[in-house]
């Protein structure tokens with residue numbers, strides 16, 4: 181019996197399924213070609229059979245936003261590519277971004293469903309991955325009103341201040357121990373410390389536990405760190421079926437499904453543990469509620485229009501971990517790297533924070549509004565290094581005409597925020613880090629000025645902007661207040677690697693390692 185079944189299964193997997201998939205692909209292709217012939221589509225490069233323009237996305241060592249930026253110089257600020265079998269619109273100018281985020285915002289408010297994201301966001305229960313519609317509207321409203329409004333973000337100030345105090349203490353202890361250095365000063369890995377800071381703040385705000393509190397002591401590993409890292413890796417990695425949906429069956433055989441299942445099970449049991457702890461009536465009360473407390477209150481509130489279940493709570497927690505940690509730490513690192521390369525800006529920012537912190541040696545959250553120059557530094561950092569260079573992909577929900585071009589329903593959309601932030605049409609010497617350019621300008625990053633879009637814009641613009649920015653401001657203010665920063669001995673600022681890494685968030689490719697010298701108040 182088994183000897184008969186085996187060849188049959190082999191025929192099915194190796195011949196029949198690929199044959200059916202390829203036939204379906206060509207049938208769809210014929211239908212698409214027929215309907216495209218009648219449309220006035222945006223310009224774009226010639227497509228190869230089967231893969232379309234996929235080969236042009238990552239030529240050589242380029243990252244997708246860099247390759248797309250180069251293509252847009254050739255084909256214009258609105259271009260259409262075919263990535264695998266997915267029509268993809270790429271928007272690369274402020275004018276075109278305004279068209280899609282303002283004039284056609286509703287049509288452009290869909291999100292494509294990616295294979296890994298669907299599973300890890302509890303079947304798209306997270307705000308960021310939910311399809312445009314009633315569920316997304318309600319869950320976003322809950323997140324905006326109950327979790328991320330400015331009063332609640334402000335209520336977490338003690339967590340931020342404590343974590344930054346710990347960060348300064350860790351660096352101070354390192355600077356006092358000269359054991360591991362060659363020049364008498366210890367080298368600080370700021371990339372690692374900034375990531376720990378963001379993770380600790382988000383974990384304490386989300387469920388009142390330190391990021392390092394979930395350690396696997398037996399194996400000496402941080403269970404949470406590994407889980408978060410794997411989730412980000414899966415969400416940011418390349419998945420064939422996101423470009424060739426007819427190849428979804430491959431995920432069962434290429435190891436992806438197994439990896440995803442394992443990651444999901446770990447994440448899920450971790451969330452279950454956290455929710456159970458929060459439901460324990462014996463749990464000690466504290467002054468402030470955390471995100472899980474707030475979501476459980478929403479779940480039990482009879483006045484809420486939508487009843488949320490535990491999977492939806494877990495989806496929102498995934499939102500907060502994924503969207504709120506790497507983006508913030510990457511920004512802190514890029515800005516510190518730019519300041520070290522631009523000593524005049526560093527000195528000006530330090531003079532400002534030290535004046536505000538006079539005699540106390542630290543900046544408090546209530547004093548951030550006085551740091552005008554630091555705010556310009558942060559704007560300039562976001563312009564040059566938006567942590568999500570292509571934002572989060574959108575998808576058109578129906579047919580639409582943009583500046584005379586036809587954009588079919590279901591088109592995937594990338595907005596190249598990094599390219600727009602360096603467009604010489606809006607920015608003088610666009611590659612220069614020059615915070616003073618904002619002195620005479622009211623341009624801001626909150627989604628109203630389409631030449632600066634690190635948080636996106638429109639209905640689906642980032643709801644965590646206040647949460648992210650306040651941590652970035654407070655961290656930078658205190659790093660600049662407490663320490664003088666230098667490059668390691670013998671290194672020149674031209675040697676500092678400013679290359680970008682691939683992944684869900686645009687990190688600096690190599691960690692930022694600097695020498696810190698404690699400044700006494």
Ligand code: HEM
Nearest residue numbers: 307308503504507568571572635636637640641642644648
């Ligand atoms: C430097 C920090 C951050 C940056 C640069 C950033 C950037 C972005 C971008 C570009 C988008 C896509 C916007 C669009 O499609 O127009 C987004 C969406 C989102 N962000 Fe952020 N983000 C940051 C911090 C945060 C934080 C701290 C949270 C939560 C605590 C958060 C939660 C979200 C959520 C839930 C969405 C999805 C919104 C939707 O689809 O309706 N973000 N973010």
